[in-house]
Amino acid sequence: MKTIKRIIKNLLTLFRYPILSVILKRKGAKNLYIGLGITINDFSRISVGKNVYIGHDARCLIVKNYHGGVYNPFIKIGNNVSIGNRCSFLSAAPIVIKDNNLIASDVMITSENHGMDPEDSDSYATQPLVAKPVEIGEGCWIGEKVCILPGVVLGDRCIVAAGAVVTKSFPAYSIVGGVPAKLLKKYNKDTHEWE
Numbered sequence: 001m002k003t004i005k006r007i008i009k010n011l012l013t014l015f016r017y018p019i020l021s022v023i024l025k026r027k028g029a030k031n032l033y034i035g036l037g038i039t040i041n042d043f044s045r046i047s048v049g050k051n052v053y054i055g056h057d058a059r060c061l062i063v064k065n066y067h068g069g070v071y072n073p074f075i076k077i078g079n080n081v082s083i084g085n086r087c088s089f090l091s092a093a094p095i096v097i098k099d100n101n102l103i104a105s106d107v108m109i110t111s112e113n114h115g116m117d118p119e120d121s122d123s124y125a126t127q128p129l130v131a132k133p134v135e136i137g138e139g140c141w142i143g144e145k146v147c148i149l150p151g152v153v154l155g156d157r158c159i160v161a162a163g164a165v166v167t168k169s170f171p172a173y174s175i176v177g178g179v180p181a182k183l184l185k186k187y188n189k190d191t192h193e194w195e
Contacts, residue, residue: 035085045091047076055085055105063092063112069128071112083107084144092131093150101136104144104162109134111150137172157187 032048035056040046042062062073071092077083078098084105089095092112097103111134115127132151136142140154143162148154153169160166161177161184170176173187175194185194 042073045074047074049077049079049081049099051080052077053082055083055087057086058083059088059090061088061090063090063129066092066129067122067126069131071129071131073111073131078138092129094133096133096135098136098138098140098156100139101142102140103142104146106145107142107148108146109136109148113150143177 030050031052033053035054035058037057038054039059039061041060042064045062046060060075062075063071064073065071072094073091074094075089075091076094076096078101080100081097081103082101083103084107086106087103088108088110090108090110090112095109095111097109112129112131114124115122115130116124117127120127130150134148134150135153136148137154137156137158139157141159142148143160143164145163146160146166147164148160148166151169152166154160154166155170155172155174157173158170159175160181161175163179164177164181165179166176166181168180170181170183173189174183175185176182177184187193188195
């Protein structure tokens with residue numbers, strides 16, 4: 001019986017990824033690689049550009065309704081984007097990842113968070129979500145195990161150090177790191193150095 005279940009699971013896996021790829025390519029994706037174990041719960045709210053790599057076990061979760069709240073989720077991934085294994089994108093407001101980005105493994109980018117009203121009779125888990133758009137500028141490098149929270153805008157060519165928790169926005173040509181993330185260096189175009 002275990003052998004039959006394993007065979008059925010392997011067959012479903014075999015057909016699942018070509019189907020995911022076809023659906024995304026019909027939505028405009030070209031030269032797309034999708035790793036095994038990826039989860040996408042709503043294809044109508046996802047846009048993928050050209051030359052995109054999405055690693056194994058990634059999650060793109062769309063939240064349109066949650067405990068009475070109605071949201072406007074969307075995930076847009078630009079051209080020439082590499083997304084590592086086990087990344088999570090949780091969207092109740094738009095998440096925009098512009099062109100030429102490198103996103104390492106185990107990164108979470110979320111445009112939603114649970115409500116945090118301690119006087120509300122509902123638990124934090126059932127309070128309405130706080131939803132704010134997130135934007136990653138062009139040519140950014142997001143290190144491993146980074147968490148980017150709602151409302152963050154990263155300017156073009158930013159670098160986020162591994163393990164950072166990004167709670168606020170940073171301008172273009174910044175290196176940020178830490179918990180919470182702080183500005184570590186800024187690129188000086190006059191001296192051509194990170195200072």
